[in-house]
Each structure stands twice: as structure tokens, then as C-alpha cells.
Amino acid sequence: MNNLEFSLVIGVCSLGAGFLGALTGLGGGVALVPLLTLLFHVDIRYAIGASLVSVIATSSGAAAAYVKEGFTNIRIGMFLEIATTLGALLGAFLALMVPTSAIAIIFGAVLLFSAYLSGRPQPVVPEDDHPDLLATRLGMNGSYPSLDGPRSYYVHRVPTGFSLMFGAGALSGLLGIGSGAVKVLAMDQAMKIPFKVSTTTSNLMIGVTAAASAGVYLNRGYVDPGLAMPVTLGVLAGSLIGTKVLVKTRTRWLRLVFSTVIVLLGLEMVYKGVSGHI
Amino acid sequence: MTGNEWSDRRVESIVGNLLRVGVTLAGCVVLAGGMIFLVRHGTQPAHYRVFLGEPSDLRRLRGIIHGAIALRGRAIIQLGLIMLIATPIARVAFAMFGFAEEKDRMYVLFTGIVLVILLYSLVGSA
Numbered sequence: 001m002n003n004l005e006f007s008l009v010i011g012v013c014s015l016g017a018g019f020l021g022a023l024t025g026l027g028g029g030v031a032l033v034p035l036l037t038l039l040f041h042v043d044i045r046y047a048i049g050a051s052l053v054s055v056i057a058t059s060s061g062a063a064a065a066y067v068k069e070g071f072t073n074i075r076i077g078m079f080l081e082i083a084t085t086l087g088a089l090l091g092a093f094l095a096l097m098v099p100t101s102a103i104a105i106i107f108g109a110v111l112l113f114s115a116y117l118s119g120r121p122q123p124v125v126p127e128d129d130h131p132d133l134l135a136t137r138l139g140m141n142g143s144y145p146s147l148d149g150p151r152s153y154y155v156h157r158v159p160t161g162f163s164l165m166f167g168a169g170a171l172s173g174l175l176g177i178g179s180g181a182v183k184v185l186a187m188d189q190a191m192k193i194p195f196k197v198s199t200t201t202s203n204l205m206i207g208v209t210a211a212a213s214a215g216v217y218l219n220r221g222y223v224d225p226g227l228a229m230p231v232t233l234g235v236l237a238g239s240l241i242g243t244k245v246l247v248k249t250r251t252r253w254l255r256l257v258f259s260t261v262i263v264l265l266g267l268e269m270v271y272k273g274v275s276g277h278i
Numbered sequence: 279m280t281g282n283e284w285s286d287r288r289v290e291s292i293v294g295n296l297l298r299v300g301v302t303l304a305g306c307v308v309l310a311g312g313m314i315f316l317v318r319h320g321t322q323p324a325h326y327r328v329f330l331g332e333p334s335d336l337r338r339l340r341g342i343i344h345g346a347i348a349l350r351g352r353a354i355i356q357l358g359l360i361m362l363i364a365t366p367i368a369r370v371a372f373a374m375f376g377f378a379e380e381k382d383r384m385y386v387l388f389t390g391i392v393l394v395i396l397l398y399s400l401v402g403s404a
Contacts, residue, residue, distance in 0.1 A: 004320035007312070039369040043329035053359050060365040061301040066316070067287070067294040074290055078373060078389050085395040091377060139385070207366040208392065214363045215399030218356075219338070220332035225355035226324065232362070 003226060010040065011230035015220070018238025020056065023037075023245065024258045026118055026190045028235045029055045029113060029177035031258075032192030034265035035041045035102070037067075037278060044100050044278055048176030049222035052214045055178045056092050061236060062243060063086065071200040076155065076193065081205055083162045084169035085212035091173025092213035096220060098174070104273030107175050111266030114181045124248035131155045135220035144197050161191040173227075178206040289376035296372070297365050304361035311346075311354025318351060338404065360400075367396045 001009070011037055013045035014028070021028030029051045036047035068073055095103065135141060135155035143152040172179040178257035180202050217223050273278045334357050335341030345353025374389035 001324050002321050003324045004316050004324075006315060006324035007320075040326070042326040044328050045329050051360055056362050056366060057301055057305070060297045060362070060369070063369070065294075065298045067290045070287065072290065074373060075385060078370075078385060078392065080391045081370070082395075085392055085399075089395060089399060090404075092403075104317040139382075189303060206280060208370060208396070211366040212396055212399050213362050215396070215401070216403045218363070219404040220361070220402075221333075221337050222357070223359060224326065224332060225311065225316065225336065225352040226358070227326055228359055229308055229315070229355045231360070232311070233305060236301070 006040075007226070007230040007273035008074025011234040014054070014231045015238035015241075018054070018235035019242040019245075020254070020258050022058075022154055022239040022240075022242025022253045023116070026114060026255075026258060026262070027055070027178045027180050028058060030262060031265065032112060033107065033176055033233065033236065034111065034269050036227075036231075038265065038268055042166055044103055045095070045127070045222050046227050048095065048103075049214075049224065050228040050231040051176035052172075052210050052217060053223060053228050054232045055172075055210040056207045056214060057232050058239045059178065059203055059210065059234045061240065062063075063204060063207070065243065066112050066200045066203055069200065070145050071196045073111070073140065073193075073201050074198055074206055074239040075142075076140050076191075076197075076202050077201045079138060079140065080162060080165045080186075081208050083165035086207040087169025087171075088209050088212035089169075089216065090174035091170040091225070092174075093173075094170070095174050095213075095222075096216075100278050101273045101276055103174065103267050104278040106146070106171075108266045108269030108271075108273060109178070110171060110175060110179075111262050111269060115262045115266065117181050118255060119187065119259050128273045130154065132158070133220070134158045141175065142197070144194060145151075149185075151194075153197070154192075156192045157190050161186045169209050169212070172206075172209050173216075174190055175278070176210075176213075176217075178210060180206055288371065289404040293369055293376075293386030300368065301309055301362065304365065305359045308355050309358075310359055311351050311356075313351070314349065314354060315351030329353060338399075358375045363400060367393070367400070368394060 001020040003045045017031045033093045034044040037044045131154045140155040143150040168179045168182035183202040184198045187193040342356045346357045377385040
């Protein structure tokens, strides 16, 4: 393939990944890296570098829309970003040392886990009315709009959430993904933050987290302009279309299809990593 | 809803719109660089199977800016990508100003820590 054909094909695939990622809420990055490495045989380090930049683009591009809805909690986000950015730095430095086959295996495992998370019915977290001392001191409790007016909530288990966020950041830096699934898990399950607040705040954190490792990748020569160009533009366009369409479509079967694809990609990544092909 | 939350939201909505403008601008720069790159090198074979790492003039800000001024496509794309990486950094900086206006010292400190980590990654990790 020459550069022109390569850019067009990768651009179209990235558009599809961004579109489905936005529609299903799984994010474009999870499908992108396996697609580039398994289908187009791109070196996984280039693929991760390109994916990270596209993750930043989607998160920053969607920020305005999320803030307008009034669910985001900037204090929770900013405090937890200390953990995610430190984790992201660690992940990026690990990526420079860990063999690519190990990265592929970890990537595959994360894909299988995210598919499992998205396929599982959303467990209802009982709302707890007792304020938590640390969370209150950190000014994290807030309120969100509901049909019966603003509803207030209390944040819990800050240290647990903080540790999980460090892990989410490390995965993001190591694999070049947004790791939104782990971020939502930390806020929604561990810290008992309402689901909608968790997902929108997570989206805001994804860009900041990815920026913390993208600098390292750029400085070490892992970001190739010829590859990052079609990937970033494609994912950005795809996710913008995806968020526009989101309101009108039923996403149940789409999620199922996308999850199935992710499971297959995950298995293939683990196999390729174990057999030493990546 | 507390007064703090209202002004948080006001700052956030301004920042959100700024970010969108930033991403659009960066996207245009990447697209322009891509056009130049493809017009000049479109027919050359693409090779991403073997990892070589980028040459130093496509890794460091100074080399990228020199290349972009010389209208080299790949350098212009890198410049656009750096603008993209800078959007969340700008966001954190704005949030810090917002907290400073509210005289919330604790959160000025928190956002300051995040800002230092981000700047270290972009500038210090070379």
C-alpha cells in the first residue's frame, strides 16, 4: 500500500471505530489498536501512540456537550486526575520497557474485561445518605439535575477510588486507551457516585489522563505523523457523528455486536502475544 | 445547589467551548499537514510494520516548529498533534484560575499538581 491508500483505509476504519465507540460508550481506542496491529500489521507501539492522541481529541471535543448537561463534577475529576496522571506517566514509562508481546497480552485481557463489564446489567448502587468525612472535607459532594429538581449525592471511599484511578491511568498510559470503563467502575461502584455523574466526569478525565502519557510517547518517537493523522481525524469525525446519532438509535443490539467484536479482538491479541507474533 | 457549583459550572462551560475551538483548530492543522504530506509523498509505500522511532526533529518542539515553518507536511501534522495534547493542559490551567478566583486553596494545589505532571510529561520527559 502507498501512503495515500493507507491513509484513506485507516481513516475510514478509524471513523468506524470512533462512531461505534461513541454509540456504545466503549470508546474508540479499545477497537483501534487491535485493528491496526492485527489487520494492518502496524507495530503496536505506533498504534498505541496514534490511539492516545485520538483519545485526547474525542475527550476534549465532547467536553462542551457534557458540561452543558450539568452532571459533571469538576472537583471529583480534578482530585482523581492526580491519581490518573501519575498512573499514566508510570504506564508510559513501562511501555518503553515491557516487551510488545506482553503489552499485547495485557491489551487482550483488558478487552475481554471491558466486554464483560459492558455486557453485565448495570448493578444498582444503593444511595447512601451519610456523608463521608474525607469526601466532605475535599468538597466533593454535589448535586445533579433530575426530573424532580436537583438531587444531591454524597461521595464515599475516596482512597479506594483514588487507587483504582491510579490503575486506570497506568492502563491508559501502557495501552493508549481512555480506560473509561475502569474510571466509571471506580466512581460508580467504589465511590458510589451516581452513574450519570460518573460517566460524564470520566469523559472529562480521559483527555487529561491521555495527555499525561502522550507527551512521553511523543518525546520518545512513538507518535508517527503519517499514521496519527488519519487515525485522529477519523476517530474525531466518527465520534462526533456518533454522539449526534446516539439520541435517535436503539443501541442494545449495537452494543452486543460491538462487544462480540471486542471479545474476538481480545482473544486474538492474547493469542498473538502468547505465540510471540506481536 | 451551592454558589461554588454555579461558578464551577460557568467556568467549565466557557472552558468546554474553548476546548472545542482548540480541537477544531488542531484538527485543521493536522488536515493541512496531511494534505501536504500526501501530495508530496502519497505514492511512496507506507511502512509501519517495523518500529524505527521518529527522527529527533519530529519529536522535539523546536524541530517540529522549524519543520512546520519550512512547510514540511509531517512537521505540520506533529504541530497539530501537539496542539491537541495541549488542549487538556489548557483545561487544567483554566480550572486552576477558576479555583483561585473562588479562593479555594486546596483545589488550586490539586490542579497545580496535575498541571506540573502534565508539563513534565510534555517538556521534561525528553
